[in-house]
Amino acid sequence: MKIEMTTITKSALLMLLVGCISCASPNNTAVDNEPSLYQQIGEKPAIDKIIDNLVNIIGQDEVVFAHFAQSNVTNFKEKLSVYLCHITDGPCQYNGDTMQDIHRGMYIDTNQFNHFVELFISAMDEANISYPIQNQLLARLAPLRESIFKM
Numbered sequence: 001m002k003i004e005m006t007t008i009t010k011s012a013l014l015m016l017l018v019g020c021i022s023c024a025s026p027n028n029t030a031v032d033n034e035p036s037l038y039q040q041i042g043e044k045p046a047i048d049k050i051i052d053n054l055v056n057i058i059g060q061d062e063v064v065f066a067h068f069a070q071s072n073v074t075n076f077k078e079k080l081s082v083y084l085c086h087i088t089d090g091p092c093q094y095n096g097d098t099m100q101d102i103h104r105g106m107y108i109d110t111n112q113f114n115h116f117v118e119l120f121i122s123a124m125d126e127a128n129i130s131y132p133i134q135n136q137l138l139a140r141l142a143p144l145r146e147s148i149f150k151m
């Protein structure tokens, strides 16, 4: 009887653990067959459109342009595209430097970060991304704040 209880307890624990792993994974879209955020955005063409818009907007912006003045635009576009694909559960693996390492030494302040987010929203608007999808993407960018901010 003691052995049976132990076996049952172990099975129950295993089921709980497996269950919890599935539940705790916020990006586990394969389980419930819902389209990923990447698919809902419109995949690579939509992401690249957002980035094109963003780069054009930054080019005319007085608050953050100075940061990008010496940047390699082609490299920035490519890396950001893979990064956004990755964090929206697309078929990409971002293996670049961490957000912390990339933005270290830029001393980005709150005002600049918030302004960048506003420009990003304008870029999504221009790419005709719906507000609910915009909000989902912004929610995935929000935690980056601490890594990018004032490094």
Ligand code: HEM
Binding pocket: 064, 067, 068, 070, 071, 072, 073, 075, 076, 079, 080, 083, 096, 097, 102, 103, 106, 108, 112, 113, 116, 117, 141, 142, 144, 148
């Ligand atoms: C959620 C916000 C942000 C994300 C997701 C993000 C993401 C990225 C990525 C993926 C790169 C490319 C890195 C590489 O070349 O490997 C990059 C580069 C860069 N980011 Fe950000 N960034 C964000 C916010 C900002 C802000 C607020 C600024 C400045 C105000 C900024 C300035 C730059 C600059 C100057 C580069 C270097 C471009 C180059 O020289 O190649 N970023 N960022």
